[in-house]
Amino acid sequence: MPRLSRQTQDSRITMTTNHPNHPPLTGATLALGSLSVGLAGFMTVLDSSIANVAIPTISGNLGVSVDEGTWVITVFAAANAIAIPLTGWLTQRLGQVRLFVGSILLFVFASWLCGIAPTLPILLLARVLQGAVAGPLIPMSQALLLSSWPKAKSSLALSLFSMIVVTGPIVGPALGGWVTDSYSWSWIFYINIPVGLFAAAMVWLLYRKRDTPARKLPIDVVGLVLLIVWVASLQVMLDKGKDLDWFSSNTIIVLTIVAAVGLALFIVWELTEKNPIVDLTLFKQRNFLGGTVSIAVAYGIFFGTLVLLPQWMQEYLGYRAVDAGLATAPLGIFAVIGAPIMGKILPRSDARIIGTFAFIGFAIVYYMRSYFYTDLSEGYIILPTLLQGIPMALFFAPLTVIILSGQPPEKVPAAAGLSTFGRMFFGGIGTSIAGVVWNNRTIMHHEILTQQSSPTNPIFNAQMNTYHSALGLSQQASYALFDHTVQSQAAMLGLNDVFYGAALIMIIIIPLIWITKPGKAGGSSDAAAAAH
The missing domain is CATH 1.20.1250.20 (MFS general substrate transporter like domains)
Known part of the structure; x- marks a missing residue:
């Protein structure tokens, strides 16, 4: 990382900590503090990717389609996105350390709820909570790391922060796959519990006397409600559109209208509000x-x-x-x-x-x-x-x-x-959107590939005869194998299109x-x- 000028460093640290009078940590305290704060940030990034490879397993165990299972990822991302604009207000309302530790503990609780979820709706509710409370963790871990290190080494602190965040995509899919295959998909959430409890305990022990002052501030309630309404409506519309045959469904039409009107009202309100939740x-x-x-x-x-x-x-x-x-x-x-x-x-x-x-x-x-x-x-x-x-x-x-x-x-x-x-x-x-496009292109390619699969097509008949003579399959089994082959090819072509x-x-x-x-x-x- 490039070295910041002393003036820029002072400005940055003052801006991110809101309380620049605390001296930096030193020695073992600095190492342990950086590790604890980094673990909390890493845990959050890891959870955004660790479930990716487990979606088919989760979907099968909960008796839902893989398309429905991808909601486990999308609701986390949507809730996390909604919570991020609240970080600044919550920091000033509660204090950095209290907000950070509270978010970690709620994240641990939400992870436990995810692990014990017996049905998809309960799992999705737990993931919404998990994504929402994870909102402050990344910006707060950045701020606490900056406050821990000497000003002259702030660029090193930022470099460590970037390394922590970037390693998530490396560890997440591999760890999620190994845990899912070796134990149970629930453990991709349970592993957050010991990590989170350790991080919360260490951060509170080392940083509780370095907390920023709390003060009551007005919150843009109308803006927050409008933000939740249009984001949630748009997300549900995109996720359920395929299942409900898009705009032939009244539900999708209503969700689209709500999302569009909510977004329009949100923009107008935020541009005229004195203390907007989002500075448009x-x-x-x-x-x-x-x-x-x-x-x-x-x-x-x-x-x-x-x-x-x-x-x-x-x-x-x-x-x-x-x-x-x-x-x-x-x-x-x-x-x-x-x-x-x-x-x-x-x-x-x-x-x-x-x-x-x-x-x-x-x-x-x-x-x-x-x-x-x-x-x-x-x-x-x-x-x-x-x-x-x-x-x-x-x-x-x-x-x-x-x-x-x-x-x-x-x-x-x-x-x-x-x-x-x-x-x-x-x-x-x-x-x-990627899931919707893949599904639609797969259906299109499947229809094209099966247009020639009729008894009047000699090539198709020859293939069926091969299944029957070489593999000993019945006519029904031959048709099933052919359909599986076509579906695999159609899915491949659809993914290529994506x-x-x-x-x-x-x-x-x-x-x-x-x-x-x-x-x-x-x-x-x-x-x-x-x-x-």
Whole structure:
């Protein structure tokens, strides 16, 4: 990470801690404090990806479809996105340490509820609670780390924070797959309990006397309610649209209207409210507009496709959950290696150029995946996943430099919070849309492939005869095997379409970066801190 000037460091630490008079921690206390705070942040990031490979298992055990099972991911992301804008108000209302420890303990409780959930609705309610209370954990872990380290080493603290966050995608899928196969899917949530209790106890022990003062502040209740209404309505509409045949269903029509009206009222209210929960005036700045929209759309594509890949591997390639997790885990390797390198390069570079290379890199990876086929070897799955870590290393920090450049110090927390909200919200939306597109394209390809499967087609008859003579199958079994083969191929073609579309969108959003002005090099450390 580049070294901040003393003035910038003082401004940053004052801004993030709201109570700069506490001396930094030293020695073993600093090490233990950093470990405890880092564990809490890592636990939150891990939980956003650890369930990805377990969705087929969870769905089977709870007696629901895999499409319904993906709600386990999307409701967490949506609730987390809604909670993030409340972090600033809650910090001032409760104090940093009390908010942080309380959020950890509630996260542990929600994880326990997830583990014991006997039905999908109860699991989803627990995941909503888990996502909501996780909202303050990432920004608060960043702030507490900064307050723990000497000002001269704040860039090292931010580097540690970035490393903690980036390792989540490496550990999450592999750990989730191993736990699911070796024990039970419930344990992907139970493992949060000892980690969370340890982190909460240590943070309270070490930081309780360093808490920021609490004071009563008004909260934008109307804005919060409108935010919940339009986000929840849109999420449910996207997730249930396929099951209810979209706009032939009155439920989907009502949800769409509620989401649209709620969003419109939310925008009007937030632009006129004296103390808005979300500062929408930030979008008047072209750097914030271009950077936030591009990072949100790109993250929605990244997270949506990240969910589909292990799901396809388990459903159609017969992979165990642990194998699917190990095959997708390498995406974080280059991201971790590249994080400190990025910190040195960024201050001397144009963030727009690096961001452009990131989107081009993502497009190349998705284009490579658009040529997957049904008997693909694991090595060909791992290669683009490994390479995806390179654009990941080039992605977050440069775009956040663009978003935060030119912001006055008092606006940086609001800008970082709103861009994080957009990114997390689009992560949930991207998961829903990716699933819908994959399903629709699979149905289309299935219809095309089965058009020629009639008794009048000699090629089809020859294939049925092969099943009968070579495999000894009955006519009914032969038809079932043929349909399974067609479905597997259709799903593969549908997934290829999703990846091809993702590659195109990554290229299309590049101009959004170039409507912005070059980011200031001095803001790179702020960006690195807020990027996750």
